[in-house]
Amino acid sequence: MAKGWALGTGGGVLLLSSAALLSAGTQDFTLVNKTGIVINNLYVSESKSDDWEEDVLGEEVLENGESVTITFKGRKACKWDLMVKDAEGEGLYWRDIDLCEVSTVTLKCNKKECFAEHE
Numbered sequence: 498m499a500k501g502w503a504l505g506t507g508g509g510v511l512l513l514s515s516a517a518l519l520s521a522g523t524q525d526f527t528l529v530n531k532t533g534i535v536i537n538n539l540y541v542s543e544s545k546s547d548d549w550e551e552d553v554l555g556e557e558v559l560e561n562g563e564s565v566t567i568t569f570k571g572r573k574a575c576k577w578d579l580m581v582k583d584a585e586g587e588g589l590y591w592r593d594i595d596l597c598e599v600s601t602v603t604l605k606c607n608k609k610e611c612f613a614e615h616e
Contacts, residue, residue, distance in 0.1 A: 523569075523575070523596075523597050524569045524572060524574070524575065524577065524596035524597060525566065525567065525568045525569055525596075525600075526566075526567055526596055526599055526600055526601060526602055527564050527565070527566050527567075527600065527601045527602070528559070528564060528565050528566075528567060528579075528601075528602050528603075528604065529563075529564045529601060529602070529603040529604065530559045530560065530561055530562065530563055530564065530604055531561065531562065531603055531604060531605045531606075532561060532581075532604050532605060532606045532611060533561055533606055534561060534583050534606070535558050535559070535560055535561065535583065535584065536554070536558060536559040536581045536582070536583065536604075537554070537558050537582055537583055537584050538552045538554060538580075538581065538582035538588075539552060539553045539554045539559065539565070539579070539580075539581050540552060540553065540578075540579070540580040540581075541553055541567055541577055541578070541579055542577065542578050542580075543572075543574040543576070543577060543578075544574070544576035544577060544578050544592060544593050545574070545576070546578075549578075549580055553565075553567060569596075575595050575596060575597035575598070576593050576594070576595055576596075577593075577594050577596050578590060578591065578592045578593070578594070579591045579594060579602065579613070581604065589604075589611050591613045594613070594615065598615075599615040599616065600616060601615070601616040602614070602615055602616075603616070
């Protein structure tokens with residue numbers, strides 16, 4: 498199941514319609530969860546920021562095998578950091594993802610490590 502969320506200049510999150518997705522920003526991307534776990538929290542922050550901002554998922558979760566579309570409004574930065582947390586609050590993060598060049602980020606884990614593939 499694909500979901501859609503937006504990051505605005507105030508950091509607010511809102512559900513998007515199909516029409517809103519057509520006016521996508523340069524940094525818009527789809528996050529695919531193939532980690533084998535449920536993602537309870539998702540934070541997307543400019544790489545130069547010291548703040549993780551708010552949880553993009555809000556009350557929702559991203560089940561293994563699901564995807565979510567993250568849409569930006571009024572943002573210019575290309576380099577972004579991602580952090581995900583599970584139900585216990587354990588977190589993983591990826592830094593300096595160039596979202597101006599990437600349209601899909603797939604998070605995967607194996608027995609040794611978790612990693613992000615960019616398309």
